[in-house]
Amino acid sequence: MAWIYLLVAGGFEVFGVSMIHSxxxxxxxxxxxxxxxxxxxxxxxxxxAMQTLPMxxxxxxxxxxxxSGGAVxxxxxxxxxxxxxxxxxxxxILGAAVGLKLVA
Structure with missing residues (x-):
């Protein structure tokens, strides 16, 4: 579940950046x-997410x-x-993220 929380957090982050543009x-x-x-x-x-995953x-x-989401x-x-x-x-960047998930 922590990984889902992290993806949702990233989605909100991209949304926030988009709103800065607005x-x-x-x-x-x-x-x-x-x-x-x-x-x-x-x-x-x-x-x-940080309740389960390492900081x-x-x-x-x-x-x-x-x-990466902001750039895309x-x-x-x-x-x-x-x-x-x-x-x-x-x-x-995304490859490094996948690599971190593989070793976490």
Whole structure:
């Protein structure tokens, strides 16, 4: 169950990053509330995952999911460059996350 919590935490993290983009476009209370929901949910589920998983593994995977998810979201939704090198490095981040899961 901890791994599911960690994936949900990563999803909330990506959502929070997306809402930062929204806040930069329209500074209003709705955007601030959505950012709070995203990062609050992210920290909540990260905390739940860390009850079972080692802190080093959980944090590394959480940041990897957030970083790669944010980069993919930027490419798919906000028109950021889809350079082969960027995609390679995202795959490397995800590969490292899988490696950590295999040894945890």
């Amino acid at each position: 806040l930069n476009k329209a500074r209003n209370w709705r955007s601030i509330g959505m950012i709070s929901l995203g990062f609050g949910g992210s920290f909540l589920f990260l905390t739940l 080093s593994t959980a944090y590394a995977l959480w940041t990897g999911i957030g970083a 979201l930027g490419m798919l939704r906000y028109g950021e460059a889809r350079d082969l090198r960027r995609i390679l490095y995202i795959v490397m």
